[in-house]
Amino acid sequence: MTRTEGRVTQMADTNQIAATPVQKVVVVNGNTEVLGMLETVLDAGRYDMVFVESSDRAYSQIKKVVPNLVILCTRIEELEGFQLLTMLKLDAETKDIPILTYTTEYEGQDFDSAISQLADDEEDFLPPQRPALRMN
Incomplete structure (x- = not known):
């Protein structure tokens, strides 16, 4: 599943049309349903979105597109996230692209793997903590 979309905006005070630089985002997830959900949430015409379902194609797609951001599920088939x-x-060509990783499961080894595999910020990989509910 691959989808790319761009936009052109009209300048407010003139009739000239100016191309707005559109941020490119590559989303990698092996689950078609999750990709559809992410497309609905993320793609409101503001980004060039490329959805990659197959992890074995993800690397070549990312090198081809050179996105501003990669959203990567760490639990994908074929090639581990x-x-x-x-x-x-x-x-060298892709090392500076920001990569947001996520998973639908949380296991301690995921955190350890992210840190050992060059994740930028270990605090960003921790699951959100839920405070205890209190009734007063």
Whole structure:
């Protein structure tokens, strides 16, 4: 599943049309349903979105598109998400692209893997904490 979309905006005070630089985002997830949900949430015409369902194609798509951001599920088939993260961070052409990783599962080894595979900020990988509910 691949979808790309751009936009052109009209300047307010003139009839000239100016191309607005559109941020490119690549979303990698092996689940078609999750990709559809992410497309609904993220794509309101503000971004060039490329959705990649197959992790074995993700690396080549990211190198081809050169996105402003990669949203990467760490639990994808074929090529483990952490392997893709490592490949991107070690490649001179892609190492500076911000990568947001997520998973629908949380296991301690995911945190350890993210840190050992060159994640930028370990605090960003921790799951949100829920405070205890109190009734007064």
